[in-house]
Amino acid sequence: MKYVPDATGDxxxxxxxxxDREGVDGLLSELDEYGVEQALRIAExxxxxxxxxxxxxxxxxxxxLRKALSMGADKAVHVNDDDIHGSDVIATSAIVAKALEQVGFDLVVCGMASTDGTMGVLPALLAERLGVPxxxxxxxxxVEGTTVKGRRDGDAASEQVEAQLPAVVSVTDQSGEARYPSFxxxxxxxxxxxxxxDLDDLGIDADAVGLAGAWTKVETVTARPPRSKGTIVTDEGEGGKQLAAFLAEQKFI
Structure with missing residues (x-):
């Protein structure tokens, strides 16, 4: 699961x-809450x-981590090292895979994507690095015995898929509403x-992660321009006509 900047912040x-993680509050990625929820349901x-x-x-x-623990998870693992700063999804998958190998697992449950990077490829990268389906x-x-089963919904059809444990799965925001932590x-x-x-615990060279080891890089950034002031229509009996004319001009109708 990922700690991400609050999408409602600046x-x-x-x-x-x-x-910039200093200038905005962070929280547990909403899409990862669904992963935590499904892991808890499987455990229950x-x-x-x-x-x-x-x-x-x-x-x-x-x-x-505390949010997920308050939802019902049993324990947590936090990988934290200054040299990780700037890591892309390739490096992040290597770090997570090494941590999973050290902690041990039967089933890895991920959200469908993070709400900041929205890459959606980390589960596949993890499965490849771990050598599991x-x-x-x-x-x-x-989970039934040593088999994990699930339904994948597409635009035109749904698929029933299964894999033998150990395995990696990701779940969508349609998998079931995440529970609220109780007092x-x-x-x-x-x-x-x-x-x-940290990286030493995982046996990872600092040069392989962070900005130095990233396969992708943001070259330039341009701030989004502020929104222009909207058009105010004062209704003096002709408001409906003015609104229809505006929508027609913008090709909305």
């Missing part, structure tokens, strides 16, 4: 053309599974373990 780039259905949430991010990313963009997901869950989250890892 998001902008820093001087090094990376996302099995009766004896453990849910570990994992994120890669700065110190404040612990807030995202993937079942992505699922609207339904369940009891929020208090319990404060006592749940959060393991911290």
């Amino acid at each position: 998001r902008r780039f820093a001087d090094d053309t990376t996302t 259905a099995s009766g004896d599974a453990e849910v570990t949430v994992l994120t890669v991010g700065p110190d404040d990313a612990k807030d995202a 993937q079942a992505t963009l699922l609207s339904e997901v369940s 009891k869950g929020i208090m319990a989250a404060k006592k749940k373990p959060v393991q911290s890892l």
